[in-house]
Amino acid sequence: MSVIQFRFPWVRDRADAARDEIRLLERLRSGDEEAFVTLVGRHHDSMLRLAKTFVHSHAVAEEVVQETWLGVLRGIDRFEGRSSLRTWLLAILVNRARSTGAREARTIPASGPEGFVPAVDSSRFDASGAWSSPPEAWEEAVEDRIGATALRAEILSALAKMPARQRAVVMLRDVDGLRGDEVCQVLDLTPVNERVLLHRGRSRLRQALEDTMQGATA
């Protein structure tokens, strides 16, 4: 069971969301400009964030998103509804971003052999592997302690420090709410790879919040 709550009011459940998207697609196919702008608005932020994990410049990332939408307009009849619209869009985006990144010749290294990075620094365990510096229970809500604005900045900063593929996986899963199999499809990853990247990314996020909570206490 997912612990993530969708924060999109229109994604109360997946079936609802899918029906809604199908209606928008039908309007788009019949030439409704407003449906297009609505669809773009829903997906633009996710698409731009994902594009930025493939190319360096913000301007190039925006171009990739625009090209993706043009491709969608030209190929809208090819969408068969076998995957969710979002997964389909993001997969097209990744293809474009990869080829643009290659043309730019500044592609962010695909995986970067990061090696094993522990979820928690080994200095916090004793020789037997038991906690010597254990995490404290967060009794107070994190938002109350550090404030919503600072919290947002912390999370974004921790995401920005991650290697590109780790960041892509964590954002797709935990910010955009895609399922693991959808992320594998979008990023062309094996389930095991996806979980490893997710694990490292989530562990970093937790550590960043723990550091912030401790800083706020001191």
Added chain:
Amino acid sequence: MSLLGPAEIPCQEVVELVTDYLEGTLSRGDRRRFEHHLAGCPHCTAYLAQMRETLRLTGRLIPEDLSPEMQREFAAIYERWQAGG
């Protein structure tokens, strides 16, 4: 990672299993050992709670709305496309 050895898992290994646990991809035996450890370890219980809280907060990042300027830009893209551009 295999946990077929000793029944007790040290905390340092438990934290590496948290994602597989939340994803539901631990084997039944590993899941039992994981939960058995949690039942007796308040620190790892706190760790798991922190992880769940981290996911909840990350899931609440609000996407940026399309600015009016971008809306106009995409409307223009659409019109060019419809005009056969």
